[in-house]
Amino acid sequence: MERIGILFALFLISIIQLVGQVEVSGIVVDKITKEPLIGANVVVAGTTNGTVTDWDGSFSFAAEVDLPFTVESSYLGYELSTLQMTEVGEKLTFELSEASVIVEGVEVKGQRISDKQKAAPLTVESLDIIGIKQTASANFYDGLGALKDVDLTTASLGFTIINTRGFNSTSPVRSLQIIDGVDNQSPGLNFSLGNFLGASELDINKVDLIVGASSAFYGPNAFNGVISMTTKDPFINRGLSAKVKVGERNMLNPSFRFADAIRNKNGDYSFAYKINFFYLKANDWEADNYEPVFDTDTGKNNPGRFDAVNIYGDEYQSNYDLRKSLSNPGLGIFHRTGYKETDLVDYNTENLKANASLHFRLRPEMDFESPELVVASNYGGGTTVYQGDNRFSLKNIRFFQHKVELKKRDKYFLRAFVTHEDSGDSYDPYFTALKLQERAAENGEWGSAYINYWNITANPQIKGLEGFPKTSSFPGDPDGYRAAINQFLSNNSTLLNQLHASAEESANKGVTFNQTNDFLLPGTDPFNLAFNDIISRVANSEGGTKFFDKSALGHVHGEYKFNDVYQSAGVLNGIDLLVGGSGRYYIPNSQGSILSDTMGRNINTYEYGIYGGSTVSFMESKLKFNFSARLDKHQNFNYLFSPAGSLVYNPGRNTYLRLSYSAAVRNPTLTDQYLYYNVGRAILLGNIGGVEDLIRVESFGDYLNAQDITLLEYFDVDPIQPEKVRTIESGFRTTLFNKVYVDATYYYSRYRDFIGYQIGIDATFDNFINNPTSVQAYRVSSNATDVVTTQGFSIGLSYYFAKYFLVTGNYSWNKLNTQTDDPIIPAFNTPEHKYNLSLSGRDMMMNLGSLKMKNFGFNFQYKWIEGFIYEGSPQFTGFIPTYALLDGQVNWNWKARNLTFKLGASNLLNTMNFQTYGGPRIGRMAYFSVLYDWNKKT
Structure with a gap:
């Protein structure tokens, strides 16, 4: 009875502590366009109790006040708005109007970054809908290169790759790209082809780059980072958007998006849909580097020619x-x-992307809190140049993706998707x-x-x-x-x-x-x-160089959040829990042109994982402890455990301190496991079962010179295993003097079992004078034995002034600490130093004599990248010289006609530069675009 009494007393205390707490939630939008405002401030009037809106303009926080009370919302360049909250469960909708006067002093509360993002246990860089519209680059994907910690590499006009924190390559197997939670990777290659098969710019609402090891949160292959794209919600972003962009290199780029929602008989939105179309046509950059390959014995003056890069x-x-x-x-x-x-590759770049999705609200009366069923289908394809071990001409490649998802905002989702690819007429020019x-x-x-x-x-x-x-x-x-x-x-x-x-x-x-x-x-x-x-003719089986790849994958992923499992006004304020799991099945089909799927060999593989996490809040939610852990199993490898934990401290409004530990794994790709590709000089070989009795190349050369078979050295290659990394990070975000936003991060990473390759020779000899009767070189996937450490630091600053203008700058430092001669260690391929500077303005007044025109904007972005050694295949290893780029754009928004005119250029000064060794020199891409953007208001 005594124990029962104690438990009853604790129960009463918890009830008393909960009295007076009211959930304040709703959405903040632009009054004219109805677009959600990301990073708008929402507070209870007269207090500091509040939050910042999320990517879709929504907000939610607990307030310890008695009804009724006043809630305020403010946003840079907009008038303050207030609403009365009179009953529990009421949803507030703020419609903010643009400020009518110029304010010289501006209070900066954040950089359009939600509190959720600031308090995230990982480093997150973002490009929101405003940043996408203002980007100075020729497209939003290239604009991601202006974010700190980001390395952007252009290997062709249609193939731009994003990497973070080193060990970069044009085959970004160490990063994960997802669109609305769906992995955008190619089923056969096991990595995403940039945005060639991704989402249309008109439909992108926000891009988050989660920098660093994050398998505990996103599963295997979230090794060095995650590119997470969120598209626009057709319930919120309704209407027609259409854009035509033209530019240098005969670029033609039309696109459109249409979305609408339908109300039921009760007047609630119950169904919405959207369709997207994107087409790009242009003349690609030509790879015409005829200098000698880096570090070769013969140069330009050799009478018997030399090995030129392209x-x-x-x-x-x-x-x-x-x-x-x-x-x-x-x-x-x-x-x-x-x-x-130039005599072997089709440089006529074409890219077609189309998307359609249907959205059903199962409880329409709950508005955006309703459970929702989404059915979507995506198509992408075209012609471009891809660079991996060789340069490859991807011609008429096609990519299909279909998804069905049941979700409830911030509560749960159950998602299933399938991906199919068809390599079309793609081939290997080398x-x-x-x-x-x-x-x-x-x-x-x-x-x-x-x-x-x-x-x-x-x-x-x-x-x-x-x-x-x-x-x-x-x-x-x-x-x-x-x-x-x-x-x-x-x-x-x-x-x-x-x-x-x-x-x-x-x-x-x-x-x-x-x-x-x-x-x-x-x-x-x-x-x-x-x-x-x-x-x-198909490679290997038909004696040609064409790829045959009709691989596919299926994926199922579910997650459930237990919000406020425990809630109190004491020292321990709350506990949230999250559990989830996913599974994937790969169905390779290359007919032996790339993989060893010949003679009826079944190389289908599966993987699955489960994970869980918790967020514990202390000290009026000023201190949060996050813990997550994931257990993964691949058919061909042992169980792998990926833990992560962080402490996030919020000592004052808009200031966050973070210390975190995270782990990641990368399962070997299908090519690491099953590759069988004859490139003439050697056979590239996957290594799922190990390889025995290969001859070291150096010893074979000694044997040929001395004709002494005893000089041959043999070695074995163990079966391939997953890569592993552990990272410690610290971060700091704050606002100084109410004007300057600061974001800084330091990391230290430790890597094991890097996946690379070893080169060896398989040879047979006659029984008389030991002459070779057959010689075959192999490049075999393999793991490194050395442990490697890296570290880095980055800082970003943003200063808003005079209502219209924003100055930003960021600097990144990345260092490979470990010096190793292990040839298996993949190349770091990252500049030690790089920085970005930008000046932008929007919604400005321009005086043209007696004519005054509103709503002008501009953005100029300067990038500096220090030179570094880029190590790819032997043909594509060399030095990338230091280079600098200036991107710029000016725009005018004719609001009365829903039109925006934009004139700009990437690499404005046309400073021809290499971004990857073996790739083309990248020059200026000037463009002019007209956007019609009509937002439906009813």
């Missing part, structure tokens, strides 16, 4: 290296005639170059023809020149004799260049050995016939 088929081959041959003076190293990428060369001669035949010309024609001419060194002058000194020959040849460089040109021409003629065809010259009918034949 010429394929001219790579170094050991049997073309006769520098040690005294019987062939001047032959040295020679390279085969290759093909320029491998195509090798196949074209084979049509004329095998490499051995071509090299023999080159050497034969040298023996018959070049040697007599060189040795017959006056002053050619005599062997007798260097008795017992072959090195001295070789040095004398080299000096003699350097004095006769013109003749040497002519002889190499003649040797190349002779080898390219189909008149020696088993050759039957001349070198196929680009633009000729024989070239076009052979080229079209090669790219129309």
Whole structure:
């Protein structure tokens, strides 16, 4: 009985503590456009009790006051609005009007960032609907490069990649991109193709970049960050938006969005729908870097050509290296005639995206708090250039995604989606170059023809020149004799260049050995016939270079939030709980052109995971402890545990301190597990089962030089395993002097089991003199053994002044601490220092003599990126020089006609720059757009 009495007393105390608490919730919108205002302040009048609106303009907080009371809402550039709350459960709708006077002093309460985001246990960078409209870049996706901690890489006009915190690549397998919670990755490649298959700009409401390890929150592959896009809600954003953008490089970009909602007989919105269409056509940037590949033995002055970055088929081959041959003076190293990428790639970029979704409110009387059923379908496709280990021409690629979801705002969701892809007519230009060369001669035949010309024609001419060194002058000194020959040849460089040109021409003629065809010259009918034949045949199975990929994946994800499991006015204020789980099934289908799914082999795989978390609030919710943990299982790998925890302290309004620990895992991709792709020089091999008895490349070279088989060194490669990272972060957000918004972050990360690759040789030898009878090089997926640490710091500042203007700047520092010779460690590929500066203004008055025009805006963005070594494949490894970019735009909003005119340019000064080694030089993209944006108000 005593225990019952104590429990009853505690119950009464908790009831007393809850008395007087009222939930204040609703939405804040622009009075004219009805668009939600993100980051608007909402407080109980006369108190500091309040919050900031979320991405859709909504808000919710608990107030310890007695009814009725007054609630105020304010927003930068808008008039203060007040509403009376008279009953429990009432939903407030604030419609804010733009301020009619210029205010020189502006109080900054935030940077359109909700309290939820400020208190998030992870580092979050955001681009909201206003930022999207104001971006100076040619599109909103490129505009994300202005955010701190973000590395943006453009490999082609249709292929821009976002990475964060190092170990970047043009195959962003360490980051996750989701649109309305749906993973946007390609089922076969296991990463997203930028926004090529993503959402239309007209439908984007907000983009959040969750920076750093976050598997505990987003599942496997949220390794270095998450790009989370949220599209517009057709219940809130109703009406017609249509835009036409034209620009340099023959760019044409029409798009439109239409959304509407229907009321039921009670006058409540019960059904909404939206449709989107986006089309882009332009001439792509051409990859025409004909400089020697970084760190090669031959350069521009080599008489026998050199390996150029964007010429394929001219790579170094050991049997073309006769520098040690005294019987062939001047032959040295020679390279085969290759093909320029510009002769092999379709640079006519096209991108078509379409989307439709149906939204059903199951309890319409609850308005936006109603449970909602969403059925959506997306299509994306077109032609562009993708860069991975090679440059790839993605031609007529198609991507389908279908979703059904049941959700209730801030409570639960159950989501299922399927993704299908069709590689269309995509092909590998590099491998195509090798196949074209084979049509004329095998490499051995071509090299023999080159050497034969040298023996018959070049040697007599060189040795017959006056002053050619005599062997007798260097008795017992072959090195001295070789040095004398080299000096003699350097004095006769013109003749040497002519002889190499003649040797190349002779080898390219189909008149020696088993050759039957001349070198196929680009633009000729024989070239076009052979080229079209090669790219129309599937790689591996049909002897061509075309991809066949009709892979698919299915995904189910559910989550439930237990809000306010415990609530009190004491030291411990509240406890929220969250539980969820997800599962995914991969269905690869490449018919052996990329993956080892031949001979009936089933390589379908599955993965699943469960997770849970809690938020505990203390000290009037000024201190919050967040904890999350996730357990994942992949069919081919053991269970993996990803914990995360954080402390967020709010000592004063708009000031937040954060300390967090997070973990992430990355399961090997399908290509890491099952790749089987012959690129001519080697076979790229996935490694799900391990590989035994490969020969180290260096030892094979020693064997060839010495003809001593005992010099061969063998090694095994263990089966591939998931990558792992652990990160500690600290963060600080505040507003200084009511004018300057500050956001700073520091992180330290520790990585294990990096996924890279090892190169080895499989060879057989005869039983008599140990000559090789077969030699095959392999590049095998593998894990690193070294542990690697990185660290970084970033800070962003924003200053609002004179109502109209905003100055922002951010700086990021990223450092790879561990110096390692382990070739498996993937390249850091990140500038140590970079910064962004911008000046923007909106809703300004412009005086043109006696004519005064309202609603002008502008944005100018300066970016500086320090040079760094970019390490990709051997062909695409080199130095990216330091570069700077200036983006700019001016716009005018003709509100009476719902029109916005925008004139701008990315890379305004046309400073041609490389953003990835092996990619094109990126220049200016000037554009002009007209947007019609009609928002339905009833």
